[in-house]
Amino acid sequence: MKNRSRSYYRHQRNRAIKHKLGILINVWNWDLEEDGDHSWIANPGKLSKAKLNCSCNLCKYEKNYKIKKPHIKAKLKQMKKEISDFLSE
Structure with missing residues (x-):
């Protein structure tokens, strides 16, 4: 197994969160103002392990x-x- 730094894992986690947030906004047409009380919008870190299957x-x-x-x-x-x-x- 390769020795990877914390910054690598942090980058990959942030990349996955950004990708899934883009899916929520662009594909599922979520509006941040309307859906601001949803747990994924309030705590976007939960998106790192969330499954956005359709x-x-x-x-x-x-x-x-x-x-x-x-x-x-x-x-x-x-x-x-x-x-x-x-x-x-």
Whole structure:
């Protein structure tokens, strides 16, 4: 394990908090004046371990409608090609 300083861990924690606060403001349309009493806004350090998952149909479209990812589709296509080549010989 690498020896990392406190400043490294502090930087990574602050980076994660800033990223998640940006999600709350820009994606979830939180207004700091209206939602100022929420614990995440009052104490942004809680965002370092918070999970901002969304399982709505818009965010998880492929998962909810069983659409395969492109790299899986490519592997399946390659496997089918190999099978057809093997059977045609």
